[in-house]
Amino acid sequence: xxxxxxxxxxxxxxxxxxxxxxxxxxxxxxxxxxxxxxxxxxxxxxxxxxxxxxxxxxxxxxxxxxxxxxxxxxxxxxxxxxxxxxxxxxxxxxxxxxxxxxxxxxxxxxxxxxxxxxxxxxxxxxxxxxxxxxxxxxxxxxxxxxxxxxxxxxxxxxxxxxxxxxxxxxxxxxxxxxxxxxxxxxxxxxxxxxxxxxxxxxxxxxxxxxxxxxxxxxxxxxxxxxxxxxxxxxxxxxxxxxxxxxxxxxxxxxxxxxxxxxxxxxxxxxxxxxxxxxxxxxxxxxxxxxxxxxxxxxxxxxxxxxxxxxxx
Amino acid sequence: xxxxxxxxxxxxxxxxxxxxxxxxxxxxxxxxxxxxxxxxxxxxxxxxxxxxxxxxxxxxxxxxxxxxxxxxxxxxxxxxxxxxxxxxxxxxxxxxxxxxxxxxxxxxxxxxxxxxxxxxxxxxxxxxxxxxxxxxxxxxxxxxxxxxxxxxxxxxxxxxxxxxxxxxxxxxxxxxxxxxxxxxxxxxxxxxxxxxxxxxxxxxxxxxxxxxxxxxxxxxxxxxxxxxxxxxxxxxxxxxxxxxxxxxxxxxxxxxxxxxxxxxxxxxxxxxxxxxxxxxxxxxxxxxxxxxxxxxxxxxxxxxxxxxxxxxxxxxxxxxxxxxxxxxxxxxxxxxxxxxxxxxxxxxxxxxxxxxxxxxxxxxxxxxxxxxxxxxxxxxxxxxxxxxxxxxxxxxxxxxxxxxxxxxxxxxxxxxxxxxxxxxxxxxxxxxxxxxxxxxxxxxxxxxxxxxxxxxxxxxxxxxxxxxxxxxxxxxxxxxxxxxxxxxxxxxxxxxxxxxxxxxxxxxxxxxxxxxxxxxxxx
Numbered sequence: 129x130x131x132x133x134x135x136x137x138x139x140x141x142x143x144x145x146x147x148x149x150x151x152x153x154x155x156x157x158x159x160x161x162x163x164x165x166x167x168x169x170x171x172x173x174x175x176x177x178x179x180x181x182x183x184x185x186x187x188x189x190x191x192x193x194x195x196x197x198x199x200x201x202x203x204x205x206x207x208x209x210x211x212x213x214x215x216x217x218x219x220x221x222x223x224x225x226x227x228x229x230x231x232x233x234x235x236x237x238x239x240x241x242x243x244x245x246x247x248x249x250x251x252x253x254x255x256x257x258x259x260x261x262x263x264x265x266x267x268x269x270x271x272x273x274x275x276x277x278x279x280x281x282x283x284x285x286x287x288x289x290x291x292x293x294x295x296x297x298x299x300x301x302x303x304x305x306x307x308x309x310x311x312x313x314x315x316x317x318x319x320x321x322x323x324x325x326x327x328x329x330x331x332x333x334x335x336x337x338x339x340x341x342x343x344x345x346x347x348x349x350x351x352x353x354x355x356x357x358x359x360x361x362x363x364x365x366x367x368x369x370x371x372x373x374x375x376x377x378x379x380x381x382x383x384x385x386x387x388x389x390x391x392x393x394x395x396x397x398x399x400x401x402x403x404x405x406x407x408x409x410x411x412x413x414x415x416x417x418x419x420x421x422x423x424x425x426x427x428x429x430x431x432x433x434x435x436x437x438x439x440x
Numbered sequence: 441x442x443x444x445x446x447x448x449x450x451x452x453x454x455x456x457x458x459x460x461x462x463x464x465x466x467x468x469x470x471x472x473x474x475x476x477x478x479x480x481x482x483x484x485x486x487x488x489x490x491x492x493x494x495x496x497x498x499x500x501x502x503x504x505x506x507x508x509x510x511x512x513x514x515x516x517x518x519x520x521x522x523x524x525x526x527x528x529x530x531x532x533x534x535x536x537x538x539x540x541x542x543x544x545x546x547x548x549x550x551x552x553x554x555x556x557x558x559x560x561x562x563x564x565x566x567x568x569x570x571x572x573x574x575x576x577x578x579x580x581x582x583x584x585x586x587x588x589x590x591x592x593x594x595x596x597x598x599x600x601x602x603x604x605x606x607x608x609x610x611x612x613x614x615x616x617x618x619x620x621x622x623x624x625x626x627x628x629x630x631x632x633x634x635x636x637x638x639x640x641x642x643x644x645x646x647x648x649x650x651x652x653x654x655x656x657x658x659x660x661x662x663x664x665x666x667x668x669x670x671x672x673x674x675x676x677x678x679x680x681x682x683x684x685x686x687x688x689x690x691x692x693x694x695x696x697x698x699x700x701x702x703x704x705x706x707x708x709x710x711x712x713x714x715x716x717x718x719x720x721x722x723x724x725x726x727x728x729x730x731x732x733x734x735x736x737x738x739x740x741x742x743x744x745x746x747x748x749x750x751x752x753x754x755x756x757x758x759x760x761x762x763x764x765x766x767x768x769x770x771x772x773x774x775x776x777x778x779x780x781x782x783x784x785x786x787x788x789x790x791x792x793x794x795x796x797x798x799x800x801x802x803x804x805x806x807x808x809x810x811x812x813x814x815x816x817x818x819x820x821x822x823x824x825x826x827x828x829x830x831x832x833x834x835x836x837x838x839x840x841x842x843x844x845x846x847x848x849x850x851x852x853x854x855x856x857x858x859x860x861x862x863x864x865x866x867x868x869x870x871x872x873x874x875x876x877x878x879x880x881x882x883x884x885x886x887x888x889x890x891x892x893x894x895x896x897x898x899x900x901x902x903x904x905x906x907x908x909x910x911x912x913x914x915x916x917x918x919x920x921x922x923x924x925x926x927x928x929x930x931x932x933x934x935x936x937x938x939x940x941x942x943x944x945x946x947x948x949x950x951x952x953x954x955x956x957x958x959x960x961x962x963x
Binding site: 158161162164168176177178213214215221224225280283284287288291294295297298382383384385387391392394395398399400 | 482483485486491492493564565636637638661662663664665667668671672674675676677810839840841844845848879
């Protein structure tokens with residue numbers, strides 16, 4: 129068991145190193161001269177001399193390997209540099225902006241999990257019935273809608289028409305509801321489909337027939353026997369969607385004007401603020417890898433089959 | 441193992457319940473009558489008036505100039521009560537307003553003025569302002585009287601001194617011991633109490649020398665998404681949105697807001713959208729080709745359909761609200777037959793895409809949505825307009841940075857430009873977009889002709905009061921006769937506000953925030 133954890137950990141670490149190379153190269157290889165963006169903040173109309181001066185100062189003309197080495201060294205020492213656009217240090221800004229993104233993803237995950245488990249359990253309790261079919265249709269609609277569209281519908285309904293919820297900002301729990309729904313509905317619908325199918329196959333296994341024959345109720349079998357058996361599937365599906373919520377946050381945060389890491393990333397991308405881009409991209413990659421690592425650990429814990437040594 | 445599984449199930453269930461029940465619904469607050477809420481499209485940023493970072497309009501609520509740019513370019517007193525320009529144009533004398541203090545209590549006087557000028561005037565980074573490039577020395581005549589001496593006359597000096605940065609005045613006590621900016625303290629009607637990624641909050645400066653605002657605070661909230669700003673206004677969660685550099689309102693959104701019963705305020709634009717020709721491309725050196733392109737454009741349709749009526753078709757470089765903007769030119773109707781005839785005459789022949797000596801009539805139009813909002817749709821329209829005359833235009837979409845890399849290096853055939861607008865024009869666009877000896881790092885050229893156009897530009901820029909209008913007219917005439925540029929429209933300035941706001945008026949420039957005179961009611 130410990131050896132397995134150790135192996136997964138080493139794998140995750142290697143992925144992070146590879147990700148760091150890509151984070152740096154992708155941003156550094158963008159077309160266009162970053163020096164111009166920096167120079168634009170010094171003077172309203174920039175002369176070529178100022179641009180050259182900026183290139184000197186920031187070492188933008190050095191070979192790419194030298195720049196990667198410098199960036200990696202600084203990052204490992206905890207110095208993420210300064211934003212080119214706002215001039216503030218990137219490290220503290222990322223930390224401050226982590227809270228809204230964290231809340232968004234957690235609240236979104238709660239919505240996703242509630243919808244995912246709730247819908248699939250309801251369906252499995254009365255298979256083929258009205259509830260099952262209704263829930264299935266809802267899940268299909270939910271999974272087919274783009275998140276920005278869901279967000280627009282929610283804002284229109286609860287903000288513009290009913291005027292009961294704030295349409296923007298990160299000011300306490302009432303402002304979390306719409307973003308959490310916007311980010312959680314699609315993964316929730318998808319998780320409910322995956323879980324429902326897995327439950328269906330679990331419920332047609334011989335041990336269920338035996339249990340039914342012994343006179344146990346369908347609900348009891350579902351919760352006590354079927355759910356634990358499909359749990360690895362649910363955890364895996366949830367893990368993937370949870371990790372992808374960072375990506376969804378890039379769409380959702382600007383819509384609700386949340387000052388999170390994802391909207392920081394979007395602003396930085398527009399202004400080619402490469403210090404911010406590289407650091408936040410690295411952070412996203414690390415989050416993604418970390419979530420996958422944790423999901424692997426959870427599955428190892430709840431699924432005994434995974435722990436058996438793989439012998440050919 | 442059973443225990444672990446069960447524990448996991450139960451604990452995750454409990455966690456979910458806890459999280460869900462933790463979200464309660466507090467009563468949602470409507471705006472109170474003491475705070476005006478305005479949307480920003482991005483974080484205000486560093487408010488230091490000598491740094492080119494913050495949103496201008498926010499800085500303009502805090503910091504004041506010596507002279508203000510009023511409607512139509514009329515100069516009005518601000519921190520200077522009167523001013524005069526010497527006969528030779530090389531000395532500007534100012535009488536400073538007495539009894540004014542910065543909001544931290546520091547007195548406003550010649551000393552404070554000198555301290556501020558020392559931070560920028562005559563320095564390389566700010567030499568794009570002609571008054572800075574020509575700066576000689578400051579003479580302090582008395583505590584409230586100064587004379588600014590220049591090495592050569594700068595007719596646009598006073599207009600330049602109305603701008604936001606770097607010319608506005610910061611309290612000399614608002615910096616650290618080493619001179620670095622610490623806090624935004626000005627003489628203006630508002631004081632900063634919060635400035636971060638979410639919002640900038642201002643409270644009324646009760647010691648303000650001028651007319652005090654009718655409400656106590658302004659909350660500038662950052663909403664990057666245009667759609668979300670429109671929704672927030674409709675939901676009554678903000679009061680004002682709009683302004684090109686504050687939180688631009690698209691013509692479509694303005695019509696949506698109008699339809700939902702909100703007030704959309706308009707004013708004649710101070711800038712012009714221009715289709716520029718790269719003068720170094722052999723194909724475009726023939727004025728007949730340039731005229732043909734211009735004749736293919738249906739300016740009225742562009743304004744009506746693409747800009748939903750929120751634009752005025754034009755053939756002028758500047759709208760009439762800009763001083764010395766010249767004689768108004770008639771806007772021609774789209775004339776493809778005449779365009780075709782011109783191209784034939786110039787030797788471009790053949791069906792489909794025309795060609796001359798085996799070279800097809802292909803041009804590349806560089807489009808950057810970041811630089812000119814809505815330019816992608818406009819580019820597609822232009823592409824279709826000119827195709828009818830046998831000109832093949834390729835659109836190349838680039839981002840902000842790539843545009844700023846390509847345009848100054850003249851890596852384009854056609855490009856869309858927007859003139860600088862008030863208070864910078866007419867002098868600023870002439871220097872930036874037409875003078876071949878002035879090469880900037882970012883803006884590129886609408887047209888250039890070192891031999892014929894440069895002398896006209898220089899004559900206009902240095903002309904004194906009496907001869908200025910004629911000198912500018914000579915420059916405009918040359919552009920017109922040579923079909924050097926294809927101006928398309930003056931975009932209407934757009935702002936929208938909710939029902940809580942009354943007595944709204946659009947300021948003279950896009951660099952100011954509408955707040956003066958506004959009255960608020962609770963709602």
